[in-house]
Amino acid sequence: MIVKLGANRYGKAETRLVHVRRDGPVHHVKDVNVSTSLSGDMEAAHLTGDNSAVLPTDTQKNTVYAFARRYGVGQIEEFALRLARHFVTTQPSIRHARVTIEEYGWNRAGPHSFVRHGGEVRTCVVHHDEDGRTTVLSGLRDLVVLNSTGSEFHGYITDEYTTLQPTTDRVLATAVTARWRHAATGSSSYAKSFEEARRCLIDAFAGTHSLSLQQTLYAMGERVLTTCPEICEVRLSMPNKHHFAVDLSPFGLDNDNEVFHAADRPYGLIEGGVLREDAPDAGFAWE
Numbered sequence: 474m475i476v477k478l479g480a481n482r483y484g485k486a487e488t489r490l491v492h493v494r495r496d497g498p499v500h501h502v503k504d505v506n507v508s509t510s511l512s513g514d515m516e517a518a519h520l521t522g523d524n525s526a527v528l529p530t531d532t533q534k535n536t537v538y539a540f541a542r543r544y545g546v547g548q549i550e551e552f553a554l555r556l557a558r559h560f561v562t563t564q565p566s567i568r569h570a571r572v573t574i575e576e577y578g579w580n581r582a583g584p585h586s587f588v589r590h591g592g593e594v595r596t597c598v599v600h601h602d603e604d605g606r607t608t609v610l611s612g613l614r615d616l617v618v619l620n621s622t623g624s625e626f627h628g629y630i631t632d633e634y635t636t637l638q639p640t641t642d643r644v645l646a647t648a649v650t651a652r653w654r655h656a657a658t659g660s661s662s663y664a665k666s667f668e669e670a671r672r673c674l675i676d677a678f679a680g681t682h683s684l685s686l687q688q689t690l691y692a693m694g695e696r697v698l699t700t701c702p703e704i705c706e707v708r709l710s711m712p713n714k715h716h717f718a719v720d721l722s723p724f725g726l727d728n729d730n731e732v733f734h735a736a737d738r739p740y741g742l743i744e745g746g747v748l749r750e751d752a753p754d755a756g757f758a759w760e
C-alpha cells in the first residue's frame with residue numbers, strides 16, 4: 474500500500490506572556506496568549522526523523538519572549554505579523570506561519586496595579602433556621618488583580634528542598650474569592666455594601682507594599698472591616714498566580730522585570746479570615 478504525508482503543521486501553543494512596560498512609576502501591562510504554528514518542508518521530519526528542517530517549538534516560544542523584550546508587544550496584530558514574518562523569512566524550510574494571539578484586558582487601579590476585565594462573579598449565601606436566626610454572606614469570585622511591582626518575598630524557611638530565590642521585586646497577581654458576613658440582616662443596600670467591600674479589596678491590594686500574599690490578604694480583609702461597619706467577618710481565598718521573569722540572557726537580552734511567563738499551575742493557595750473581635754457567632758453561616 475502506498476501512503477503519503479498529508480497536511481501538517483506544528484508549533485508552540487499558548488505561550489503565556491505578560492509584558493510590563495515601565496514609564497517611571499507608571500506601568501503598562503500587556504497580557505497575551507500566543508500560539509505559533511509553522512509548516513513547510515517537513516516530509517523528512519515525518520518520514521525519516523531527519524529534523525534538519527525543524528525549528529523547535531521551544532525556539533518558537535523563546536522567540537515570542539525575546540521579541541517582547543526587543544520590540545514590546547504593542548497591538549497584537551503587529552506582534553503577530555512580526556513573529557509570522559520572522560519565521561518565514563529567516564528559515565528557508567518554513568513556508569507558512571500562523572500566529573494566533575488572545576489578549577486579556579486590564580483596567581488600571583493604580584500606577585502599577587490592575588484589575589482584569591470580565592469574568593468576575595458576585596455571590597451570596599443566606600442561611601435561615603427555624604429559630605429565626607439568619608445569616609447573610611455576600612461575596613465575589615474571580616476578581617483578578619495584579620501589581621507589577623511593590624511585592625517582595627524573602628525571609629522564609631529554607632531547608633534541603635528549598636530552591637526559591639528571595640526577591641525584593643516581583644509581580645503579585647491573584648484571583649480573589651472573597652466572602653463577607655453581614656453583622657445583621659437588613660442592610661440598607663446590599664448593592665452599596667457590595668461596591669464598597671469590593672472597592673476596599675482592590676484598594677488594599679493596590680495600596681499594600683506586600684511582603685507576602687498572606688500579608689496582603691490580611692490587609693484586604695482588614696480594610697473591608699474598618700470601612701464597612703455592617704460587615705463583621707471576611708474570608709478570602711487567593712491563588713498566587715506566579716509570574717516568572719524569563720531568562721533572556723542566552724539571547725543577549727536583559728530582563729529587568731519586563732517579560733514574564735504567566736504560569737497557570739501549580740499555584741500557591743493562600744486562604745484566611747479576618748474578623749471583628751466582637752463578631753457575633755457565625756452559626757451555620759460558613760458550613
Ligand SMILES: O=c1[nH]c(=O)c2[nH]c(=O)[nH]c2[nH]1
Nearest residue numbers: 626637684685686687713741
Ligand atoms: O506570598 C507568598 N507566600 C508564600 O507562602 C509563598 N511561597 C512561595 O513559594 N512563594 C510565596 N509567596
